Amino acid sequence: MELLRQTGYLLRKEILLEWRSKYAFNGVLLYIVSTVFVCYISFNLTPGFTQSNGYPVVWNVLFWIIILFASVNAIAKSFLQESRSRLLYYYTIASPQAIILSKTVYNAMLMTLLSLLALVVYALFFNNTVGDALYYFLSVLVGSITFSTTFTMVSAIAAKAGNGGTLMAVLSFPVIIPVILLLIKVSKSAMDGVERSLSYGNFGILAAINVMVVAVALLLFPYLWRD
Numbered sequence: 262m263e264l265l266r267q268t269g270y271l272l273r274k275e276i277l278l279e280w281r282s283k284y285a286f287n288g289v290l291l292y293i294v295s296t297v298f299v300c301y302i303s304f305n306l307t308p309g310f311t312q313s314n315g316y317p318v319v320w321n322v323l324f325w326i327i328i329l330f331a332s333v334n335a336i337a338k339s340f341l342q343e344s345r346s347r348l349l350y351y352y353t354i355a356s357p358q359a360i361i362l363s364k365t366v367y368n369a370m371l372m373t374l375l376s377l378l379a380l381v382v383y384a385l386f387f388n389n390t391v392g393d394a395l396y397y398f399l400s401v402l403v404g405s406i407t408f409s410t411t412f413t414m415v416s417a418i419a420a421k422a423g424n425g426g427t428l429m430a431v432l433s434f435p436v437i438i439p440v441i442l443l444l445i446k447v448s449k450s451a452m453d454g455v456e457r458s459l460s461y462g463n464f465g466i467l468a469a470i471n472v473m474v475v476a477v478a479l480l481l482f483p484y485l486w487r488d
Contacts, residue, residue, distance in 0.1 A: 286371065289335045293375065318449070320387055329441060336368045336371075337412065361413070364413050376401050390452055396450075403447075404448075414481075415429050
């Protein structure tokens with residue numbers, strides 16, 4: 262109960278800080294809109310690039326690449342931007358589990374909102390080729406949460422070492438590659454209107470990855486926190 266109370270207070274603090282500055286939200290949203298617009302201009306300048314010659318595949322893969330880099334930009338600063346004095350203050354008022362949980366939940370909320378906005382912007386610029394819109398929406402939601410849990414844990418580890426940005430990229434690479442491949446596969450099935458039951462196994466794998474990442478973060482972060 263005490264863990265939930267501390268997590269709630271820290272989560273509210275994260276939301277209030279972001280609401281006042283809007284640094285992460287505005288920066289990542291600008292990146293998403295500008296990237297989608299550049300892709301739109303590039304496709305229009307490519308003669309013969311139509312739905313019949315690979316448009317749906319490129320549409321889907323490009324969307325997840327944009328979301329992936331948006332996640333890195335939004336979540337990388339979760340711990341890297343925290344000053345040592347602020348971390349020391351957190352150490353005196355909250356448990357390490359509450360801190361990592363609040364960061365994870367906040368990043369999941371932020372990335373879910375940004376991913377949905379990116380999907381809307383993407384649909385405005387490009388022709389919507391999704392056969393099962395609800396299932397594609399679910400894949401975007403699950404993907405946002407998976408990116409958030411993974412990058413939050415890696416950001417916590419990288420913050421304790423020098424050159425945190427490079428270390429975060431190296432540590433997250435083995436985990437995020439199978440995740441992005443699963444998400445592309447699930448979302449492509451949604452675009453083709455494939456029977457939903459055929460993708461339940463992939464969603465189960467993504468859920469298992471989230472559970473394992475959160476469990477590992479809860480176990481390892483207290484040891485990192487002591488350093």
